[in-house]
Amino acid sequence: MTPPRILVLGAGIAGLAAGWRILRESEARGRHVEVVVAEAGRTHGGSIATEKADGYLLESGPDCFLAIKPAGVELCRELGLEANLIGTVEANRRSFVVQSGRLHPVPEGFYLMAPGSIRVLAGSALFSWPGKFRMGLELFVRRRKETTDESLASFVRRRLGRECLERLAQPMIAGITTADPEKLSMLAAMPQFPEMEREHGSLIRAMRKRKAAPGTSGPRYGMFATLDGGMQILTDSLAASLGTRLRTATRVTALRPSGAGWTATLDPGGDLEAAAVVCALPAPRAAELMDEPAADVAALLRTIPFASVVTVHLGYREEEAALPEAMGFVVPAVEGRFTVAASFTSRKFPGRAPPGSALLRVFAGGATREGDADLPDDEVLERVQADLRDLMEIRATPSLVRIHRHRGAMAQYHVGHLDRVAEIERRAAKLPPFAFAGCSYRGVGVPDCIKSGSDAARGMLERLGI
Numbered sequence: 001m002t003p004p005r006i007l008v009l010g011a012g013i014a015g016l017a018a019g020w021r022i023l024r025e026s027e028a029r030g031r032h033v034e035v036v037v038a039e040a041g042r043t044h045g046g047s048i049a050t051e052k053a054d055g056y057l058l059e060s061g062p063d064c065f066l067a068i069k070p071a072g073v074e075l076c077r078e079l080g081l082e083a084n085l086i087g088t089v090e091a092n093r094r095s096f097v098v099q100s101g102r103l104h105p106v107p108e109g110f111y112l113m114a115p116g117s118i119r120v121l122a123g124s125a126l127f128s129w130p131g132k133f134r135m136g137l138e139l140f141v142r143r144r145k146e147t148t149d150e151s152l153a154s155f156v157r158r159r160l161g162r163e164c165l166e167r168l169a170q171p172m173i174a175g176i177t178t179a180d181p182e183k184l185s186m187l188a189a190m191p192q193f194p195e196m197e198r199e200h201g202s203l204i205r206a207m208r209k210r211k212a213a214p215g216t217s218g219p220r221y222g223m224f225a226t227l228d229g230g231m232q233i234l235t236d237s238l239a240a241s242l243g244t245r246l247r248t249a250t251r252v253t254a255l256r257p258s259g260a261g262w263t264a265t266l267d268p269g270g271d272l273e274a275a276a277v278v279c280a281l282p283a284p285r286a287a288e289l290m291d292e293p294a295a296d297v298a299a300l301l302r303t304i305p306f307a308s309v310v311t312v313h314l315g316y317r318e319e320e321a322a323l324p325e326a327m328g329f330v331v332p333a334v335e336g337r338f339t340v341a342a343s344f345t346s347r348k349f350p351g352r353a354p355p356g357s358a359l360l361r362v363f364a365g366g367a368t369r370e371g372d373a374d375l376p377d378d379e380v381l382e383r384v385q386a387d388l389r390d391l392m393e394i395r396a397t398p399s400l401v402r403i404h405r406h407r408g409a410m411a412q413y414h415v416g417h418l419d420r421v422a423e424i425e426r427r428a429a430k431l432p433p434f435a436f437a438g439c440s441y442r443g444v445g446v447p448d449c450i451k452s453g454s455d456a457a458r459g460m461l462e463r464l465g466i
């Protein structure tokens with residue numbers, strides 16, 4: 001009997017994790033399944049790519065992942081990469097937020113926008129006294145009755161006031177998702193905060209109960225992990241396990257239900273039959289393939305927007321760029337700067353810059369600044385350098401510059417996102433065995449994408465009775 005074939009579309013982290021999981025689980029069950037992972041690009045990894053140049057280690061996409069979401073660390077362990085896992089440099093686990101053109105420490109004891117206590121709030125130099133007073137009133141703001149979704153901006157204005165939104169919440173969240181706070185879904189992107197409100201009636205009260213870890217600030221870098229040789233170690237390891245089952249430079253151009261399964265057209269390669277399909281493409285690319293088999297699903301996929309970002313690595317001699325002992329900074333939109341956020345990469349992780357050198361990485365663009373990611377390289381560099389001059393007094397010409405553009409790479413979860421995803425999944429369940437995975441649906445972070453790939457793999461094995 002010929003073994004069933006499962007076709008995985010896309011070899012970003014979600015598709016690679018899905019392909020790998022299908023192999024591993026089917027082997028564990030003593031069943032033979034044929035896996036094909038088709039990737040349009042010349043290389044695997046999607047947004048994840050590590051480059052080594054002049055003694056620097058440069059991440060073009062993600063440079064780390066949340067260790068508290070288990071899927072990332074667990075997969076590294078399963079792949080035998082545990083010894084390669086490293087955390088951020090402990091002594092530097094703090095970050096800054098720009099205010100009036102200067103770097104201010106993100107107040108200790110804050111969890112993103114939520115203050116740990118009134119004392120923590122009162123001691124912060126980041127907010128005006130009226131702003132602090134309004135944030136303190138959060139203790140008395142009535143719990144929202146509706147359980148429907150709302151935007152980040154609406155949530156923060158309602159609970160903590162406008163100043164907290166503009167000075168802290170917007171830049172902290174933009175530093176992670178590059179999102180427009182007026183559109184970003186609380187339920188999809190930060191469900192922990194509505195949950196804190198529901199459970200405790202107040203974020204400050206919830207924080208008191210949680211006893212936020214002292215000494216950490218900002219987007220809790222202490223909770224992040226990466227790999228000593230860069231994130232690509234993870235995708236390379238998955239790709240190596242898949243071997244020739246992974247077909248790079250192979251675009252999937254069409255998908256049609258056929259009998260109980262699917263026929264996909266690969267370019268090059270022609271038609272390929274599969275019993276099940278895991279689609280790990282970004283939603284707009286998935287929509288192109290769903291037009292024929294399920295136009296209603298394609299239309300829903302097109303309602304998930306994506307934003308573009310540009311990142312700039314800059315390498316200096318250490319004495320030319322005195323980086324604070326911290327992870328980096330975020331810039332509120334109200335500051336009117338080109339830079340959205342910056343990582344002090346050589347402070348954040350060991351082994352990212354040659355001895356005596358400093359490495360920075362600046363982010364620009366995003367959902368509210370789309371055009372910025374399309375500016376020519378010289379203008380991007382000029383504007384980044386102007387910001388670094390003003391904010392950090394770095395005037396030297398960098399000896400290393402790398403500009404990476406990620407066009408349409410950052411999924412944007414708008415209000416109502418989870419309902420849209422549930423509807424997409426409900427409709428897709430009526431098709432022959434088919435599952436979506438990846439950053440478009442239930443989390444943009446690397447661990448979320450890994451989990452979505454693993455879940456999709458298990459779901460398809462189950463549908464095939466394996």
Ligand SMILES: Cc1cc2nc3c(=O)[nH]c(=O)nc-3n(C[C@H](O)[C@H](O)[C@H](O)COP(=O)(O)OP(=O)(O)OC[C@H]3O[C@@H](n4cnc5c(N)ncnc54)[C@H](O)[C@@H]3O)c2cc1C
Binds near residue numbers: 061065
């Ligand atoms: C600059 C940047 C920084 C980030 N930083 C972090 C971070 O620090 N931590 C974190 O957790 N997350 C971070 N993220 C988010 C995270 O990296 C992504 O959400 C995740 O890598 C997306 O993985 P994916 O597999 O869903 O999609 P992708 O990586 O986009 O992979 C999709 C793949 O599908 C392929 N494809 C498209 N169309 C076709 C087709 N027709 N046929 C075949 N293949 C096709 C593409 O070539 C691509 O390889 C960052 C993202 C970016 C862009």
